Amino acid sequence: MSTKTIANQNPRDRVSDFLQKYKVGAFFQKYTMTIALVAVTIGFSLWPGYEGRILLPSNITALIQENAYVFVLATGMLLCILTGGNIDLSVGSVVCFTAAIGCVMMAAGAHMLLAVLVMLLIGLGIGAFQGFWIAKIRVPAFIATLAGMYAFRGFSNVVLNGYRVDISNQSFLQLFGSGKTSYVPDFIRDIFPGLNEVFTKENTSLASFIGENFVTKFNVTCMCIGLVAVIAYIVIKVRKILVQKKLGISQSIPGQIIAMVLISALVLWMSFQLSCNRGLPMMLIWIALVLGVYAYITTKTAIGRHLYAVGGNEKATALSGIKTRNVYWFAYANIGLLAGLAGILTAGRAKGIDPVYGEGYEMDAIAACFIGGASAYGGTGKVSGMIIGALLMGVINKGMAIVGVDANYQKVVKGIVLLIAVMFDVLSKRQKR
């Protein structure tokens, strides 16, 4: 009997040896949501009757523009969640309120830049005000921001008098909107008019590569920006790997190179697709700016470190000479500022503001953070994870809209995704013990 059990165990051992050697389990654990994102995208692009539809250039642009507010708000929310699972329920209302002020100002003829500045400052002010209650008076964040959620929804209605206000300021719409004009113009073609001769249907090799329908409109600037971004990324990454090697930091170098190649390929593919469809949307610039700045803040700066430390162990952080109250205050003032920016983008996309805009935005932002692996107790979570979370939600929404799923069921699916994502997170942490 003993020989039999040994014989039975052997292949299983071999499989588990293989899994251990190549860290398959750890890989899946770390990249669960990335894999899910890829799987969902492939799933929708193979959907019978709608093959490839979700990957069309116009849909990719739309995906970015429709989810701009999620990226911006989720970034702010992530910082709050890092401080200990605190959330900000008021952002939806603050988005509406700042947008309302800005729209009314512009309708009254104020300069666009002044309106933008005022919107950002009001967002920052509201954030700082709520942060004051949370950090100094120690009102639980949930309650302080719930109060803000009611109050600023009410104020929005007051400012708007209950009616929609439209934006007619074209330069505002061009910078922050998502209409036909809200793309980075193809200035490379303007500088080198000769390029127009190259990008023609007659140039068959190029036309077949880009696609007959797109070749004449192909946005060279967008493609160039993509290329420059990729080259800069590779240079930075390679330098980082070299430094790691010098210091003897043990991180899998092949793994990092594979990740680098995959990300570069993705960015190039994206810029190609965008170039086929009018070029680089302004929205994407704002999103990239916010994500880049906050990825840097959270990983490289002292205040970023303080956010993680407070969420991980507030008492230890205080005893390390860090003013924990200011950390909370920073997080909430910051999300106010980003809510102001989200208000600008929301108003720009809708070409105006309606008193009900922004409802439920806070929940989308919270969901993106948690799907992206932020801990509900604070202390862990990354901007990169949050991006994946927001993209996953965005792709699911877009995909379901394309294949024609009822809007009500879309919400059901969102709920299920959130639950499953957090379940994975909890289970993977439990295994470690």
Next chain:
Amino acid sequence: MGKILLEMRNITKTFPGVKALDNVCFQVEEGEIHALVGENGAGKSTLMNVLSGIYPHGTYTGDIIYDGQVCRFSTIKDSERLGIVIIHQELALVPEMTIGENMYLGNECGHRFAINWNQTYSEADKYLRMVGLEESSKVQVKTIGTGKQQLVEIAKALAKKARLLILDEPTSSLNEEDSRALLDLMLSFKKQGMTMIIITHKLNEVAYVADKITVLRDGATIETIDNHGPEPVSEERIIRGMVGREMTNRFPRRENVPIGDVRMEVSHWTVHHPLYPERKVVDDVSMYVRQGEVVGIYGLMGAGRTELAMSIFGKSYGVNFSGELRLDGKPVRMHRSEADAIRHRIAYVTEDRKGNGLVLSQSIKVNTSLANLGAISSHTVIDGDREYAVAEEYREKLKIKTPSVEQLVGNLSGGNQQKVLLAKWMFAEPDILLLDEPTRGIDVGAKYEIYCIINDLAAAGKCVVLISSELPEVLGMSDRIYIMNEARIVAEMRAEDATQENIMTAILRSGREAL
């Protein structure tokens, strides 16, 4: 020889990658107190979790024979039904609930949908008297002290009709007096025929209560020592089993460091309790530390040692401060700010490393730099490479056992966590280190290494204040000793003059004077 109540035979338990228990055999006679000792990670708690059914039958191999029957527990309830009750190290009481509610939590009197509160409280009171508690069972748990809470845990176990009581580090959060009372209570239970297993790090307690001592090391039983001889088993004898070598010297010798000038001095330092401002937690304390000196502060739990250290460290504890703090002879007006204290090169290494010291969800690297981020960053931007290099340097210097400084601190053993905490404060480049119970809850080998670090710090000209509730530690490590009792310093001795006896006498005498 009495009847064998419990026998655990060839228990082997593996976790992914580690063999936590390896063919452990363990016998307990009816009516004895059996001590289970071993270093951290030796497998004591795992063994008891196997016994109580936390690790259900099938997840381990081997047999549990209890009262002549082979048992296969799949939940804690199964083992409790047979009278095996475990009291965990961390108290498992709900602070907001009453003692009675806590005692019958999950085991409610009466019907599931109609709890019989009269029966609950009268029964609870009965058991409270048995453990010598005068409190009513209708009192909220949060209003009584830790010592009494531990007794409530025992009363709770009795209410479950315990025959075999397992106590996991029952005295780790108790002061000497309460510990003694608890051990005496155990002895009185023994007279009534109860069988007990006690897991503890405090070897003097083992020698005091245990009939037999089983030593575990690296998941295996090393030996079982009989403690019925005329002389109690010596601590050295037990330690030899635990570490596998004779610890001839538990404290490393310190090179003769010249002791310099007074660096820090407090005079007439008085601090009041933050919640009850009329109560003094530090009362008119005057003390000083010289360069290169290790000053021990000994006192029983609640004597005000932690309060003294924390109030010096940027007034991080207490209200209504009075008195003077001098650094290098100059009076310092410190604000209520930890950052201010760090700027004045004072470091406070907390006694509660998990609660107040470390961010467990972050890496060794992040924890090491946390108290001195300025040193590795320019314009608040952190230089990741410098941070890594610093963490590596301290990992080597303090011999932190870890594959990498990117490892999460939560995954380290207690001794290594303590070293990370020390690394963090050494990196803050203090001149004065207030070390509060730096060896609490860590094993003998790691303790020795911490002692070596303390000696190195003193040799480097730092001032070290060593707060401890372990007398041998204070005696073995200090140049000079202050003895605290009831918020005051009651005696000061040079190390040469200090003995266990005259320190305890000083405490007792001061207690009598207060009366």
